[in-house]
Amino acid sequence: xxxxxFLIIPLLLGGVLARLNSKVVAENIETTEKWFAAxxxxxxxxxxxxYRIVLLPILKGFNKAFAQINTxxxxxxxxxxxxxxxxxxVLLVTTILSMAIYYFLYTSILxxxxxxxxxxxxxxxxxxxxxxxEFQKTKxxxxxxxIDLNKVDDGxxxxxxxxxxxxxxxxxxxxxxx
Numbered sequence: 443x444x445x446x447x448f449l450i451i452p453l454l455l456g457g458v459l460a461r462l463n464s465k466v467v468a469e470n471i472e473t474t475e476k477w478f479a480a481x482x483x484x485x486x487x488x489x490x491x492x493y494r495i496v497l498l499p500i501l502k503g504f505n506k507a508f509a510q511i512n513t514x515x516x517x518x519x520x521x522x523x524x525x526x527x528x529x530x531x532v533l534l535v536t537t538i539l540s541m542a543i544y545y546f547l548y549t550s551i552l553x554x555x556x557x558x559x560x561x562x563x564x565x566x567x568x569x570x571x572x573x574x575x576e577f578q579k580t581k582x583x584x585x586x587x588x589i590d591l592n593k594v595d596d597g598x599x600x601x602x603x604x605x606x607x608x609x610x611x612x613x614x615x616x617x618x619x620x
Contacts, residue, residue, distance in 0.1 A: 452529035460522030468517040471524045475508045500535055507531070 459467055482501040485493050507527055514520045 452526045452533075455529065456522035456524075456526030458522070459525050460516070460518045463516070463518030464521070465517075467525075468521045471521045474528075475512075475524070478504050478508065496539075504531065 478501060482498070482505055485498050485501055488494075508524065511520055511523045511527065514523060
């Protein structure tokens, strides 16, 4: 219930401002709208990735909302709607940006901590079956022959170097039951 009241407060504040229909509030709201329009033009001229991807879409969204709100005939209603919209939008944008920053930091810390640990464990030979030996890739050709895929072939095939007799494996490479 407390969350619902928290979400209704900007709407109530906008309604109170609409009911007051104050000239001073309406002029301040128009000044704010002009500031957002000027900032959109200024940010549109900049070439940074943060400006183009983060700030410019937010400012354009604000300007489109202001254009929609300006269709209201009553100045007080426009002022209340703009104030409510700004409060909701600031809360939403702040939440989204803070989550993006949180996930970026989380990922950075995870990579900074986990990658060295994995590298260290890999150097100690934890991840391979035979430590300090190169992992041997093999391919079963039949139930009794294995070809070493790591061996560099110079065009000659030697039967004794490349095959190993495995009598206790079936055609799938599994141990036969005795």
